[in-house]
Amino acid sequence: MAITWETAATLLDRANLILNIESPLSFSGPMHVGIDxxxxxxxxxxxxxxxxxxxxxxxxxxxxxxxxxxxxxxxxEIVRRLIKKAENRLGVTISAASTSFPPGTDPRLSTNIIETIGLNVLSAMDEPSCVANLLQLDKTAVVDVGGGTTGTAVVQRGCVVFSDDEPTGGTHISLVIAGHFNISFEEAENRKRHSQGHDILRLA
Structure with missing residues (x-):
């Protein structure tokens, strides 16, 4: 199912509004579960x-x-906790999920965890390709900056023609900030997430 950028933004806003909300929700019908x-x-x-x-x-x-x-x-243990919270909120039993992984790495990074806790893996795809397929992108590069890696997928005529992963991400940015300002990693992480007033962009 392809969606537009606007729809994707709306859905992400919705996800942010209910993030970690555990109050019960009346729910029935098919569902799709994703674990990252x-x-x-x-x-x-x-x-x-x-x-x-x-x-x-x-x-x-x-x-x-x-x-x-x-x-x-x-x-x-973390995945089990999150599944239990979702099951309690929706009043359902989760038996299967889809997952993603950094491009160029072994999909078992995620699938082994999911299968070991007793869930069926419905699908597994590298992260930039997930975005490219969802938005039906063409002649586009998708760059996914994660905590530890940065994944890139190049899409042409609806197909991913190149996908790779570099071992550099948000954690490394935090380390640069920590070193430059001579502060702890935790403080650097906080400044990165709340950059106003910290003038970290001049490091770019």
Whole structure:
């Protein structure tokens, strides 16, 4: 199902509004579940049959580093918690999910976690290609700056003709900020997320 940029922005706004909201929601019908294991966080999102978010849960974590799971047990526990929260909110049982992974890395980065906790993997695709396919892009490069890696997909005539991943992302930006200002990594991360008044753009 292809959508427009405007629709994508609206759906992301909706997802942000219900982020980590656990209050019960009357829900029935088909659903689509997506799980993303990132360097900085793990996200689970449930969409209804119209593609609108009905449950979104995020937990900050460091279970993945530069496209590699460094804490398998920790990742499993986080995904289990997020699934339980979504099930409690919607009054459903989640048995399957789709996932994504950095381009150029092994899809098992995500699929092993999902399968080990007892879910079926419906699909797995590299992250930039997910965006390219969803928006039906053509003659376009999709750049996904993650916490530990930056993925790029080049799309031509509706097909991904090139996809690659570089081991540089938001974490490395935080390290540069920390080194320049001689501050802790945690403070650098905070300045990056709330850059107003910190003049970090002059480092570019």
């Amino acid at each position: 294991l990132g360097t900085s966080d793990v996200v689970l999102m449930v969409l209804d049959s119209h593609g609108s978010p009905v449950a979104v849960f995020l937990e900050w974590a460091e279970v993945v580093r530069d496209g590699v799971v460094v804490d398998f047990i920790g990742a499993m």
